[in-house]
Amino acid sequence: MTQGKGRRTTLVHHGARRSQYGEVAEAIYLTQGFVYPSAEAAEARFLDSGPDEFIYARYGNPTVAAFEERIAAIEGTEDAFAAASGMAAVSGALMAMLRAGDHVVSSRALFGSCLYVLEEVLTRYGVTVDFVDGTDPQAWATAIRPGTKAVFLETVSNPTLEVIDLADVARRAHAVGACVIVDNVFATPVFSRAVELGADVVVYSATKHIDGQGRALGGVICGTRDFIRKTVEPYMKHTGGALSPFNAWIMLNGLTTLDLRVRAQAASAQAIAEALQGDAKLARVLYPGLPGHPQHGVAGAQMGGFGTVLSLDLAGGRDAAFRFLNALQVIVISNNLGDARSIVTHPATTTHQRLAPERRAALGITEGLVRLSVGLEDTDDLIADLRQALAQA
């Protein structure tokens, strides 16, 4: 946070640029490029462009810059680079900093596309990646070795909601000089203390809570000015993963209400987890806010909140899970999360379908597991919908 302002004030105002018209809402600079007042000015800008001097929208744009500044201020990093999607941000951060011969340690419970980038893409270019059970400190201790270049993790895993002790992993990584890259989607910028706990680079899919209304793709990489401008920017601007100015404008508007939305959704998720715990149709209710969750203590200390997603494991397996999904009347079947609408997903047959059954089992993704992203509807309506659908499962 900058300018000594509070979080919500920063989310509403920070980074806004007003044109000569004094517009209230941020302007959308829907332009691919910028006109230079002279040939000399063009030369000077290509040589060294100052703040608010733009060249081409693939490199930067005023609406996109406003989004980058606002998210960096909230995350507590010096700078940020916006990307076309969460995956453009994750792959950009990794590809920009790694080269053949580098060693990376990653938690194994990852979003499917992150797993693909680490397992299939980086290794193709001579990067070695070791995967560990992120909740096992000993596994990190064994895998991180002198010369390890980077450590990658999702602080809260999808869809089983395991929570990794970020401070502990960062301490181990920094002891060998490794860079700590965190995909922080599930923690959200509202509950993130990632930088304070030792993350060097924080990546978000803005598609999730930052938009929060299921409209647009976006992503962002947050880090030091040096890392963002000298390592990330050259890679991103030449490989083309730029965020569109229109989507940046959507994300800026998403940020204004982010704190209120995420806190309301997390409170509802907590109430739902508590209400459904012990239901005869459920083998497990997975939510870090439940005292029985294995990392309940770490999650509370690390985030000061428990997030907007929970998972329900139906005792009756896939058939019961499908009957449950098909019986829901308010909650929709889709695969986004962080949306204002509550959304259910059956990971084994959708987001994690690509994994072999043994690997799904090792990650705790059973045939009965259903992920629920809690939206902004009335909590009572959601609980009633879930209860009637469970009765039919």
Ligand SMILES: *Cc1c(COP(=O)(O)O)cnc(C)c1O
């Ligand atoms: C959705 C998601 C991504 C990818 O984001 P996109 O905007 O869909 O590209 C990466 N990591 C996590 C944890 C996600 O949930």
